[in-house]
Amino acid sequence: MLAQQRLTSLKGVGDKLAQKLAGLGLTTVQDLLLHLPYRYQDKTRLTPLHALRPFAEQLAQGTITSQRFTQGRRASLLVELDGGALTLRFFHFNHNQARQFLRGKQVRAFGEVRPGPTGLEIVHPQYRIFDPDNPPPLQSTLTPVYHSTEGVGQSTWLKLTEQALSLLRQHPLEELLPHALVQEHALPSLNQALHTVHRPEPDDDLDALMNHTHPAQTRLVLEELLAHQLGLARLRAHKAQLNAPVLPPSNLVNALLVSLPFQLTGAQQRVLEAVQADLQKPHPMQRLVQGDVGSGKTIIAALAALQAADAGYQAAVMAPTEILAEQHRNHFLEWLEPLNVPVAWLNGRLSAAQRREQLARIASGEAKVVIGTHALFQKEVEFARLGLVIIDEQHRFGVHQRLALHQKGQAAGLHPHQLIMTATPIPRTLAMAAYGDLDVSVIDELPPGRKPVHTAVMSMDKRLEVMDHLAERCREGVQAYWVCPLIEQSDALDAQAAEETLKLFAQRHPDLQVGLVHGRMKAQDKDAIMQAFKAGDLQLLVATTVIEVGVNVPNASLMVIENAERLGLAQLHQLRGRVGRGAKQSHCVLLYQPPLSDTARRRLQIMRETTDGFKIAEEDLAIRGPGEVLGTRQTGGLTFRLAELPRDEALLPTARQWAQWLLHNSPELADALHARWLHNRQDYALA
Known part of the structure; x- marks a missing residue:
């Protein structure tokens, strides 16, 4: 066998x-x-030199007319074919190899054709040198x-x-x-x-x-997707058999809703009702809540945590960054402290004494809601009665980390409920493939009064002009962000650094109140700057991408993101979501360093055309693929041998339908299919 x-x-x-x-x-x-x-690789046909297309792998053939060495940052061997119609470039070579490229000999070369300093070239091609009167045969099939x-x-x-x-x-x-x-x-x-x-x-x-449209490939893709859907269906069935604490409706939830200065949107109300119903069941809730930037997921999390606290259980809220965790802490303290629900805070920057105090409050059960970063799943953190785990931006955590936090709540045969939130909209196709074991809710409505952000795309040539315009708007009372991708200058990346930008603003507009935030700052210093910006004491915040999630300043209505071509769609969308949170019309300017690659041009065009996170997510999936969108390349999540989304999405409904049929009518075939494709992967049933 x-x-x-x-x-x-x-x-x-x-x-x-x-x-x-x-x-x-x-x-x-x-x-x-x-x-x-x-x-x-298609080595079955030759492409004439005059018909070569840049950025495609092709098999070319020509006569050697010259070869030479160049000295620069990297020494290279250049072999010209047909008077420079195509150049073969070698960075790694020896002199014996170089001597083989004799003028008049023929070369057949395969590789990606790219624009070079003097025309088209292939870097480190696969090649074969031969006499003109004795050409080797072409391959008869694909490699x-x-x-x-x-x-x-x-x-x-x-x-x-x-x-x-x-x-x-x-x-x-x-x-x-x-x-x-x-x-x-x-x-x-x-x-x-x-x-x-x-x-x-x-x-x-x-x-x-x-x-990838051959019937043989379709046959294998369908079998793989079917095995994957069987795995998800089994996870769902397994979770339905586990026991969880029953968390009845809470008067505290109603008290908080009455005290809020806003009303929940229809979408928030719908999602809240689904979460409340899940928490009342004796099996663990496994719900993914998707909501675009600013749609109001945090209040849903707080209301769920209140339901757990009022039933005598603890709720743990885990966020991937300190800024986002601090933002949650501030909201939860504002909402829960007036209701006498104690909140604990745990991150990696607490002093030893502060940490001991927080750990004692968590272990004794005094703290009903515990908020923190990855520090929550460290060994010394012990919960008294963990009934609910809330994970924000879960794709940023490894599957082992999520599992570690979940296991802390397994006591007396009970498993905690789990609420997963993400502001990175996940396309329907991907949600079906990656989260088929979860119930998925979508907050697809922004709070009333929010206006879509207007987005412009400009070359970095206009950087100083944009700076001056932004300064003028700040003097008129607007608060603004200026986002830089790096903390310090980097020759390799040629990106403007936040510190240099701060100096330039100080030189050109010394009257502006400008703050700086980046990831290497001490937590208290970062906190102080953010609070000053939120209070309106600063007109402009120069920042790196640490403000991507968790920063909420409703008065800020202008954002400039430089070197935007270096960032992915999801990150650009998250950053832009820091503005447009108040009643003012907000604007975002994306500055790019020309020339743009085709992919970068496509990304910036999408950002200019739409603010719909789900449309952006669909495009992001098409550009980057599911492993990158979900962050699972490092976490052991959604990976396929042959299937690829969104290319094969049309086969997903068929795979899902037949998975259900097999489970009910032919469980032995279902077992064999699952074993064939997924036997060497660990099922993280609860992560």
């Missing part, structure tokens, strides 16, 4: 290589067969390219998969998809699909393979 056959049985796989492959989750021959090419790890080259993958495919011909894998599903979509068998994807034949539709 290939599902059990160890990779060490293959020729060339010793302990060292086996360890590297295990790091990728590959331990058996079946794992290797399911480690699918993520793209292909697969595999995700790898350090020390495992593509040639190794080709050798290993060749052996695995040979074994597959002798011992075919079991067909696990229901026959009706295979027929409905006219799909090839599993074994056919694996052979096609790993080793395309010349008569296969190579263009379809390059575009």
